Amino acid sequence: MNKKIILSHYPDASEKDWKNWRWQFQNRVTSLKKLAEITEILMPRQEKLHRVLCTYPMAITPYFLSLIEPDDENHPLTLQCIPDEKEVSVSPHCSDDPLNEDDSMPVPRLIRRYPDRVLAMVTRSCATNCRHCNRKRFWDKKDPSTLKNRLDKMVRYVADSPEIREVIISGGDPLTYDDHHLEMILSSFAAIPHLEVLRIGSRVPVVMPMRITKELCRMLKRYRPLWFNTQFNHPSEITPDAGRACNMLQEAGIPVSNQSVLLKGVNDNEDTMRRLLYGLQKISVRPYYLFHCDPVKGCYHLRTEMTEGLNMMENLLKNCSGLAMPQYVADLPGQSGKVPILALSRSLKNDLQKHQDFFDNFE
Numbered sequence: 001m002n003k004k005i006i007l008s009h010y011p012d013a014s015e016k017d018w019k020n021w022r023w024q025f026q027n028r029v030t031s032l033k034k035l036a037e038i039t040e041i042l043m044p045r046q047e048k049l050h051r052v053l054c055t056y057p058m059a060i061t062p063y064f065l066s067l068i069e070p071d072d073e074n075h076p077l078t079l080q081c082i083p084d085e086k087e088v089s090v091s092p093h094c095s096d097d098p099l100n101e102d103d104s105m106p107v108p109r110l111i112r113r114y115p116d117r118v119l120a121m122v123t124r125s126c127a128t129n130c131r132h133c134n135r136k137r138f139w140d141k142k143d144p145s146t147l148k149n150r151l152d153k154m155v156r157y158v159a160d161s162p163e164i165r166e167v168i169i170s171g172g173d174p175l176t177y178d179d180h181h182l183e184m185i186l187s188s189f190a191a192i193p194h195l196e197v198l199r200i201g202s203r204v205p206v207v208m209p210m211r212i213t214k215e216l217c218r219m220l221k222r223y224r225p226l227w228f229n230t231q232f233n234h235p236s237e238i239t240p241d242a243g244r245a246c247n248m249l250q251e252a253g254i255p256v257s258n259q260s261v262l263l264k265g266v267n268d269n270e271d272t273m274r275r276l277l278y279g280l281q282k283i284s285v286r287p288y289y290l291f292h293c294d295p296v297k298g299c300y301h302l303r304t305e306m307t308e309g310l311n312m313m314e315n316l317l318k319n320c321s322g323l324a325m326p327q328y329v330a331d332l333p334g335q336s337g338k339v340p341i342l343a344l345s346r347s348l349k350n351d352l353q354k355h356q357d358f359f360d361n362f363e
Ligand code: SF4
Pocket: 125, 126, 127, 128, 129, 130, 132, 133, 134, 135, 136, 171, 172, 173, 202, 203
């Protein structure tokens, strides 16, 4: 979709505004009325979607909206950001919180599933609400307490737990905070002597890349070793703006890795996945994990069969540079954590059997 067309629906906005993350954030498309003004994509389905939005609100930055194809309601980026009535239909075997995160919080919003790491959900807000989000249960809930209040409790808990060496700052998307608030979070954790590493989980390089500014990078640099994980799911998301954002982080000494989610109609075929992985390699972003989509209520229609994912990964393994290969994993509840999905297909087994002499005791 053309950026100029979108801008024409914001009468006072300029090109300069477009490049400003605050403008992008404040002007997210959150109503069906605004969406209908900009694109006719949902015209026939408008009525039904009101119900979806009551359960799972919509939020899309004008930037991310500019990447969708206006005439294709099954475009891979459309599927990720535009609501679908299937979100409120029956979702077999799905639940709001399949990873049991709510029961793994020693203090509010601090998820502890492993002995040496915790995940701090510092906000419920996101630049764009991804329809496949495994925390979409929080979208319609307002934060009852202040950031400072929540942060104090989390920091106290981590400070009293010397076995924790890493904090993952997540949400929601922590980069929806301004630099001042983000630094308050980083500096509070960084002051804990036994913490070795901080990690940020954020999708802003994909959905609002203008958030990565020189000032932000200067500030982040002070908190190294700091790792940054993002989520590109489709090659069309690797735009020059997104590439520039990742590059700025890397130049500040912050390694950027990618955790994709395997999504039906988005990236569940070999060609798309290869283009995504090679595209990431070109912008020096490490393909780290490919997550099998969790059984989350409201995401059933975007889930694939695990055998489809396995077949795709096996083909990629044969035809794709090893440096570009992520690990295909399923996240399981509680302390089981991430489990690699590795079963061998008949064809790979045959390949191994053909070369039995390579192994002492292959069966
Ligand atoms: S950015 Fe992350 S937390 Fe936010 S909606 Fe997307 S997947 Fe969920």
